[in-house]
Amino acid sequence: MKQFAYVRPATVTEAVAAAAQPGAVYLAAGTNLLDLMKGNISRPDRLVDVTHLDGLDRIERLADGSLRVGALVSNADLAYDAEFAKAYPAVAEALLSGASAQLRNAATVGGNLLQRTRCAYFYDTASRCNKRESGSGCDARDGENRTHAVLGWSDRCIATHPSDFCVPLVALDAIVEIEGKNGRREIALDELHRLPGNAPERESALEPGDLIVAVRLPPAARGFAAHARYLKVRERTSYAFAIVSAAAALRIENGKIADARLALGGVAAKPWRARAAEDVLKGVAPTADAFQEAAWRALTDAKPSGDNAYKIELARRIVMRALTLAAAGTPARIPALPASPFASTSGAIHA
């Protein structure tokens, strides 16, 4: 690991100033950053430790019905917050389907949003990677790319964003609060992560020094609590990244879908909101035909980036099943195997 200077700012303003310097990065729990530093994939000159800052570890319900989650709330504390899990069950299920209990205890909300891709060529410093070293090439294109992107990829980069948490969040229109050199601003989570295009090394809309201080769920996000699921296909049922995942949330009134939200994970460099699929669901009855149509719409633009054409059909099926399970109703308790399509208690219907 490269040597670095360690800075522990006392205030958010001090943190932003310290992190705006070239070569500086923020340190929260470090569960992803330290791993990257040990592998020499990240080589920061300066770590700005935000874990001791006050006021960033609260879960607050706001007067307008929004929920504001501080960036330093741990993944486990959020998922196990009873009120949170009740109001946003798909988000809690996604959190509990990610990583291990030890990692969830440490990893933060802000860190989860900004975790890096697990593309093996990004991790292997002997490989060419445009994300790690701009312009060097992409060894994933002709490499082992079964798990790579099928949506929004470019010739420069076919990596995926690994977060589970972000998938239901983007479906629920989550907002990211950012403190920067010019003060506070907020953007939709959907605008936080960038598609690779010609500059895969630029992964987010954040500028140097920008610090995510909170994630906010707008009032309408509560309306889906009765019909919300997150499903995730992975190579083993626990402690593995998604090959494909889907968050489905429905608001059902008088036997019809009043509102629908759908997002996919593991398919692109960002959590993938499927708005065209949502549109076909609005106003219709929650039937298998409607879900098939939505699944088809969600993947209309998908194309394989390598040996991964199977992910497109897999994604359609996982969308179909997530919608079917969401329509059946949110389980009273998060299943023993969170987000597993194979759970004995899931009541899954094979699509």
Next chain:
Amino acid sequence: MNHSISLTVNGARRDFVLDDPRVTLLDLLRERLHLTGTKKGCDRGQCGACTILVDGKRINSCLALAISHDGADILTIEGVARGDQLHPVQAAFIAHDGFQCGFCTPGQIMSAIGMMREAQAGNDPERIRECMSGNLCRCGAYAGIVDAVLEAQAGADETNQRRSA
């Protein structure tokens, strides 16, 4: 530049001067305090052999910078027994052969203690397996590990019932 930190380790306050900010909690415990019960397996957060409790919660000590944990309260495998009296989870691991080579065992035990404090798995074997998935055992002693945790959980439940009765 040197940095001073203090930790509470297994109940005792310990002060350190760090001449290098790169040291992890795992390396600090092993190299500075010679508490070698906490194991270095993968050193990348994948195997769970380095699991300790920090402020009552289980984490991977290999991915935690010591310098960032100034003031933390740490419990390691060396701190769970009371003299010669084993912690109930330790005793249950022995009773159920929850190990073979033993390398992952301190991490398994610390993880099980942390899991029982989290109180999410209860006595459901499927939930226990899921909540222990961050601890790998290359000998494959998983069946014994789950049985050990079930017994320890049953003992804890009984103790709680007696207290509330």
